[in-house]
Amino acid sequence: MRIFCASIATETNTFSPLRADLNDFKESFYAAPGEHPETPTLCSAVFPVCRRKAKEEGWELVEGTATWAEPGGIVNAKTWDALREEVLDQLRSALPVDAVVLGLHGAMVAQNCQDCEGALLEAVREIVGPDVVIGATLDPHSHLSQKRTKNADILVAFKEFPHTDFVECAESCVDLIARTVKGEIIPELHVADCNMIEVLPTSREPMRSFVDKIKNLEGQKGILSISVIHGFMAGDVPDMGTKVLIVAEQGQEQASLLAQDLSQELFSFRGATRPEFLSASEAVARAKVSDSSPVVIADVWDNPGGGVPGDSTILLRTLVEQKAFDAAVGTIWDPIAVKTCISAGEGARLKLRFGSKMSNTAGPPIDAEVTVLKIVLNATQNFGTSIVPLGDSVAIDYLGITVILNSNRSQSFDPSLFRNLGVEPESKKILVIKSTNHFYDAFAPVASEILYASVDGPYPNDPRTTDYKFARADIWPRRGDGAN
16 A cells, blocks of 8 residues: 655635745744654644555555645745645645545645645545545634535544544544545545534543434444544634534535534534633633732733734733732743844843734833743654744743743643743743643642633634624624524
């Protein structure tokens, strides 16, 4: 069996003030053919999984490029064209193949393409023909177009949000592809539209039980895989929205009915899945009076994982206003401030302007005398078994608050974010992080309490008021609270 594997992935916030080019991909993660590390990344876990499977079953594995850019703004046309053709040329050189395995995100938008993953799958199908098996993994915060379901045999998305199961997702996808190539199964894709867009964290009810339910349904009555495409509300594309995706054995009519039933159940959850969102002032005030520590405050909308800069100073300013100085903030993205602190050196005290470089919605920049506490070149944090680059980073003292500044945008995944910059998370009363829910599994064992702060910024978090140009207007909550 001869298998080709590649990965091109990013998540595009079409409202972000940022833009993405080839440097953003190379800065975050770029592995040429044969150079993918043994540790997986969020969207390239298919590589180490395929390697293990190749050893076990004697496959001939041909590796293409694997690359990932931190979520950001629209990808420029030249970059998208170059990366797409790079992978397609590698595939042409690998022919003939029995299967193509792709690690995708599913919410990539370029200047010249609203459906990058659909266009890639379509091009792959044109190259390999109708009989070669094509499969891909997806992030649930993606857009599921007909172009994707028409050209792929297998599509599997992470079930968990936080995305702690990306390796299991890759294993499921690769296993189904192998079974299809061997002729053990003939898969069919069934999609049901939930007619909504919502934040659906699976670490809390009702989504926790829903995910457990769909896991139990897999393997029964010809159901091979069930995925929930949550959708990505910051992506202004025609296919934005929540959908249920089932991979079933051919001829299983009940699969379409099950997809519809599950979509209606999801629709019934609308408005009830989000955690309590507090204002910045409410979150800090509640954290201050907590009897235990550390209290984690998640800045859910200034989250680089949603494609925004991650340079807001609003929560940091709120800490100062409420004299909550026993705190650490990780991170504020500011490459210029990082470079200045590195030039000054550890222990230096200097006047520094930091934060709020990219938009007028992130609060004013902070001008203050700070002390450089720690400098780490090429800093990282953990995300499960992945290593996530932060770039050159520094920890500074600002009025007693420890602030981590980084040069590679990244959301907060793990307490190692603080520890790797010399901060013991348990030593602080309050930890301010920037993430929607990816942080949950790693921070929950450390946190005495987790609070979610809703601070408006460049992430469009209310579909009722977002100025969409291409997204459907007939989905909840854009259309109101009508029936499904």
